[in-house]
Amino acid sequence: MNTLLKKCLAATLMVGGVVSQAAFTQASAAAPNDGLKGKNVVLVHGAFADGSGWNKVIPLLEAKGLHVVAVQNSLKSLDDDAAATQRVIEQQNGPVVLVGHSWGGAVISQAGNNDKVKALVYVAAFAPDNGQSINDLFKGKPAPAWMAALQKDSAGYLTLSTDAIMKDFAQDLPPAEARVVAATQGPWFAGCADDKVATAAWHSKPSWYVMAQKDRMIPPPLQAAMAQQIGATVVKVNTSHVAMMSQPTEVAAAIITAARAAK
Template sequence: MVISRRQFSVLGAGVAATTLSGAPTARAATRSRKPAVRNVVLVHGAYADGSSWAKVIPLLQAAGMNVIAVQNPLTSLADDVAATNFALARQDGPTVLVAHSYGGTVISQTGLAPNVAGLVYVAARAPEAGEDFTALSAKFPNPPVNSGIITSRGFKFLSRPAFIQDFANGVPRKEALELYAAQGPLSTAPSTTSVAAWHQKPSWYAVSKNDRTINPELERFMAQRMNATTIEVDAGHLSLVTHPEVIGRLILQAAAKS
């Protein structure tokens, strides 16, 4: 893992106000006057469901966080925004909003909710307001997964080879096949946001260096455009599955600093 920008150390045991062991540092406790962020809402992306966060959730819970994984219907951006807003409305206090992949579009739209303290993007889309993400992606080399996208009846999903080799690269085959069985088709309807919450909320970004679904250079571009605190993970698109400890620590860093 390579850490970049703002001299940010996601693995430093004494930096975060909260660690994976759940113990706040004394320095952070004495300095902070804001309410502690104890809530995390996780938003999955296309071709997945909330279970994609299964390895991250227990790490956050062990650190004392209240966690909800949204089950996006993926039937439209409006429907996914509604599902995420409902999850946010159930939180009592400041919340870190986290997204993987297409879920980044959802949190860019919903992240202006008053109780959202910070945004974390994990190999995620981070569109500007009104931006055509497909057009933005076309400015970068075509990711291999695109050749395996199948469109049918207003939805798109991945062929089995594309899912295993490109979407879930780096995931053990048995586990990748289980994730494939839970694949969530994504609506082909436009998913253009009207706002970009990352302009107003502190943001973090985990770039997947070996991503075959979103070009890593595009991820770096979006992270830099956001002025996000950025880490690079030696992982494919599903870093939340292959490197849950790293992603969990990033989320806790965001909670400590939001």
């Protein structure tokens, strides 16, 4: 076999190997439902929000065959929101991946002790320990700028100004979308920040943490400290506080990973 023919044969074999590897990778990516059949995702929104904040994530999860429900919290107290979440968990057939954003992290820490819950996913969320509140997590730390922009009504419920939503809550969303977030925000009762988690579910459940690197609501160093404390698998995203709205694909991928691992 002459030298030129040998080189051509080697090149053909090499190209064939690359194509085979690419085909294998594509085949793996094209198996969307492996390990997801019969699993449920329960999404818990945070303060100054409602269940519609998950609108971009829900279709991505459902496309993988997951059954998805978004809780509508009263934002009245930790006990009330944990009870609302528990009711949704109880309605699910099969294992549950419980996902919480922001204040929803405290809620899933409380509600996640249900036996159906097999994994927890914190998305730019608080992760209090036993007997710990959100205010406890901020003790000894500088107050974030958004706290000065809180508006309290006569019943003690808090809202954020449109300016604070656009500058600190959802600064990486298009302005028109951020204004919708401001207009539809759910008022949060001020006493929630002092409500303490009784038994934090992350002590006994595998956890994931989606860390928002440009978050101005929960400082990234605090997120990193909480993620380390709970022993979470960390996924970093270059987003504002509303990671599920600004980078829904990355947030959905983290939830799908947790769902695949849930036993």
